[in-house]
Amino acid sequence: MFLNIKILLVALLISSLAMAQESGVHENIDSSYPQESTSQGKNIGNITIGPYIPSAIGNNFVNDGMGTKIGVRLSVKFIVLKSFYIGPYFSTFKADVTNRELLGNYNRTTNFLAGAVVGYEKRINDITFNLGIGLGRAIYHNKAQKNNFKDTAIALSLNPEVSYRISTYIGLYLAPEFRHDFMNIDVPDELNDTFNDVNYFTISFGLRINLGSAYKNL
Amino acid sequence: MKIKHISLLIGIAFLFHACEVQIEDDRRILVKGNIIDSSNNPLANVSVRSGVEGTILGEAFSDENGQFQFTSLEADGNYALDIIVNLSSNDNNWKGSYNIEHIENPEYSAKRYFYNLTKRKESGYDLGQIILRNPARLTLFINNIPGDNNTLKYQLEYMPTICEIDLKSNNFESCWFNSDEYRHLDEDYSNIQVEVDSQLGSSVTFNYILNNEPMQSISIPLSNSENTYVFEY
Numbered sequence: 528m529f530l531n532i533k534i535l536l537v538a539l540l541i542s543s544l545a546m547a548q549e550s551g552v553h554e555n556i557d558s559s560y561p562q563e564s565t566s567q568g569k570n571i572g573n574i575t576i577g578p579y580i581p582s583a584i585g586n587n588f589v590n591d592g593m594g595t596k597i598g599v600r601l602s603v604k605f606i607v608l609k610s611f612y613i614g615p616y617f618s619t620f621k622a623d624v625t626n627r628e629l630l631g632n633y634n635r636t637t638n639f640l641a642g643a644v645v646g647y648e649k650r651i652n653d654i655t656f657n658l659g660i661g662l663g664r665a666i667y668h669n670k671a672q673k674n675n676f677k678d679t680a681i682a683l684s685l686n687p688e689v690s691y692r693i694s695t696y697i698g699l700y701l702a703p704e705f706r707h708d709f710m711n712i713d714v715p716d717e718l719n720d721t722f723n724d725v726n727y728f729t730i731s732f733g734l735r736i737n738l739g740s741a742y743k744n745l
Numbered sequence: 746m747k748i749k750h751i752s753l754l755i756g757i758a759f760l761f762h763a764c765e766v767q768i769e770d771d772r773r774i775l776v777k778g779n780i781i782d783s784s785n786n787p788l789a790n791v792s793v794r795s796g797v798e799g800t801i802l803g804e805a806f807s808d809e810n811g812q813f814q815f816t817s818l819e820a821d822g823n824y825a826l827d828i829i830v831n832l833s834s835n836d837n838n839w840k841g842s843y844n845i846e847h848i849e850n851p852e853y854s855a856k857r858y859f860y861n862l863t864k865r866k867e868s869g870y871d872l873g874q875i876i877l878r879n880p881a882r883l884t885l886f887i888n889n890i891p892g893d894n895n896t897l898k899y900q901l902e903y904m905p906t907i908c909e910i911d912l913k914s915n916n917f918e919s920c921w922f923n924s925d926e927y928r929h930l931d932e933d934y935s936n937i938q939v940e941v942d943s944q945l946g947s948s949v950t951f952n953y954i955l956n957n958e959p960m961q962s963i964s965i966p967l968s969n970s971e972n973t974y975v976f977e978y
Contacts, residue, residue, distance in 0.1 A: 628805045631773055631818040669768075673800060676768035676818070714773045715868035718816060722773060 570741035572605040575700045577733015579618050587725040592626035600731040616644040633671035640665045657688040680708040690735045695742045698735035766800045769821035777814035778872030780807045787811025797824035823863045831855040843907050853877040854944050860912040879945040880906045881967040886975040888936045898927035902950040906942040
């Protein structure tokens, strides 16, 4: 898993450098436009969608008893006040149970998180920085041999994001995320440390679709 | 006609769904204990499983110190909980219909803890020290001496090889089995052979009533893995 993340980061770095060189050419051409033109377009918001790589950290039932797999993340942001945004947020990933003595006798889980994210966006030329806070409800849909059941949680997350504009409406994003799931599982005192909460560090990257024409005259 | 078929299919699907064991959401329990033999030596690699109706909710094996601890799921609904020690499991034997063929390690006896109440609120079960003695068998011959027309009623009390224990009881070593009804032998049905699967070091109590006289008892110690006792009347 860590090897994959390293490869991913290196790939993103290389592609970012390549695009940065291209953008330098664009800047030379675009510099003939008056500065005011950058504010003429309307920034409605953006949609980001891409793979979601969760890594549980610390002592908890996911880190100690599951092997997580790559999932998907979808985030929609609507600019509501100057550079502040709000929007729905979804993520999902699967995990295999690797330690049944610790977790109970089931095979795998599919985690869904649905919530909202609020934050602030800062644009510098082709690069946009976002810092958001997310709150949502996470459901772990667990699959046992013959039966299904679920565990639920309230998820709180810190969502920084950096994105690079390729064209007016299309860009790429990279979003590390610090996520804390407050689990609702009823357990005896001995298992509180394992089941009460889960910390994740996740990475997501992929496509950003810009809504509006704010980038048109850059 | 089509609607009738669809309704029937939905009804059957609902029936199957209703029969499935429902696992409780947002719930885990803890099962722990310590397994030793009759000489107080820890027993390693003995299986312990929790489950209902053929669904295993949690399982573990004892470590080199005989200790085990595992997290179990809990069933939601009207199902009794079983915790079985040194017993294999399949769909048919979760309701207590175990026999010695289900014992995984035949060098030792086995235990089945049960909790018949539904909607359990217990956060876990500490089974404490679990003693697994070696199994022992008694072959009891009951013979009517030719020429005598005696009648005999008898009953056996013993500790079975698979010990069944109510988790609500305070004494987890209490698993004596006795047949509630006396068996009746007469001149037409007088010579029988009874096999009793019990535990080494325990004894089988043979209670009998001969010709409606007061009941008498014989204690038969099980000092070997195979024991034989002949009772003539």
